[in-house]
Amino acid sequence: MLTAEAGTSRIKVTQKTGPSSGRAAQGLAPVDPQWKPPACWYEPVATPEQLKAGVDKLKQGGDLVRVTPSLSWGEELMVEHYEKGGQRSGGEAGYENFNLGEDGHFWRGVINPANRTDLDAYECERTLFWQAAGSVPDDAHAPTPDILAAYAYDKIKVPDTKVELKPATRSTVNLPTWVWLDKGDFAEVQVRAELPGTGLWAETTAKPVGLHLEPGTGDAETHPASGECVISKDGSIGTPYAKGTSQPPPPCGITYLRATSGTPYPLKAAVTWAISWQGSGGTGGDLPDGTFETTQDITVQEIQSINR
Template identity: 70%
Template sequence: MRGVAKACALAGVSVCALLGSSTTARAIGDNDSQAPSSSKGSGDRSGSTLTASATATHIKVTQIGGGASGRSAKPLAPVDPNWRPPACWYEPVAAPQGLKDAVDRLKKGGDLVPVTPTLSWGEELMVDHYEKGKAESGSGDGYTNYNLGKDGRFWRGVINKNRENDPESAVCERTLFWQNAGTLPDDKHAPTPDVLAAYAYGRINVPSTRVELKPAAKSTVNAPTWVWLDKGTFKEVRVRAELADAGVWAQTMAKPVALHLDPGTEEAKTLPASGNCGINDDGSIGTPYTKGDAGKTPPCGITYLRASNGQPYKLKASITWQISWEGSGGAKGDLPDGTFETAQDMTVQEIQAVNR
């Protein structure tokens, strides 16, 4: 990344500034009416001008199947604690005319032009490099008249807003560069389908439904507590992430595969012993308790061996979601499983009783 002092020295009488990643700045204008609208919270279009922060992205995210909304919508936590979505990537931000318009505004006293997520250039550097074709140290050869008439776009880095304070987000600092239409940068931070799939992972919302219990909240020692979820409660969730300007997309799928029970005490036995209750073919988990099931062993449940003695046990139920993806060009793969956990109070009494 070019430092502030070096950039200002190169600028001469020009003005330059380093913008913090959370600082809102006037970004590059874009006259291409085919450009996709930015996702919610990423920026605002007014005519041919895009006002955006360093975390603004043109990646459009759409939930196309399953999932939840409102208060019932909850994000997944990756099973692998070391896995994280991409901290930053490159994407197209301006057509040639859009870049020229931004510099023209700068010449009239407008805002500096962001050339990386954190660095903006003043008039002299912008004119020399993007209009007059002058090479700049660390930025490669210059461009003639903003590449007007050529088919392609200028690209720069974008920071994942969920990781903007992560040091890894500082690696996408290539100065605003040209990329021909229909091609992706030869860079490990290019927005390839796997990058979009990982980005979509963080936008998956699953329902926070509590498991059904019998007895509902009060059990007895050595009597099994039945646990189940009705069919259709959990369905496959599909989230699509698309960067239309780059011709890249990915669809990330989350499929519920198991319910894991943690009784909240070592003085208990789970059924099955692993605590993992599989998903039935109809989408249900376990079997609902019905009258006459007393004395039977539930396919999914818990038997408490000691009373809770006034302090309820915290029964934890976590759904495991298997994550896979497919994308443009026939790409596909898997991502770490995700989980969502809920907790319920369970009071266990000593009196032996039969469920009715």
């Protein structure tokens, strides 16, 4: 663990509900383009025994020890500061014999891989430091339930759901195309993130709340006019087409007003997911909505008539 990259986190992620392993799934795009998960935080990385073993290996010509997101220390500094108790140049006190016999962990900074190019990712630059068991650092970058919730947000995978259409791929001018999503494919997704040894955890839940349609052309009318199809009480969106229900317009659908001419219309269907979380210590709240968008090609034909 001591020689792992600074982007390697000990946070344990578990998908509690959502797409099965046999189904395609995709991540969400936050509706708020300014929102981003935390760039870095501190985590426990080694017990006294593990740190000693790492330094002993270093003495024998092993790898450098990764101490912070951007710094690796060699044998001299590791032995002087963590084994012999030498004080750092900045005044930070050293540790006698790696704090062997003490109950706790040495902590270090971890970079969120999703924000590796963010300058904020290099703010967790404290040298490898001691923290007693059952406590977290008094630091602005200490792990918290809301950090875990945001980390879990980035791990949410929603079903790669293709909307049902009738007609399926070939519509007719001025006749509505019905659109719907079955409740069986459109259920909430929950991801749990927990940091071992700290008692910190958070469960982030993505709940589908609606479907937005973009016909792919200005020569079309959406139903409803806003293009926003809301979720029904039973968890479905829209109404499946049934023979003889082409009129009136569907609760969720599109009426194309002009036929395609060689190039299909790209129908975009974006599902909106409301994101909430709850965590250790009675914490909880909301995170920005997420969206997942799919595009389907639609061919529109003219109504054929026979002249006698």
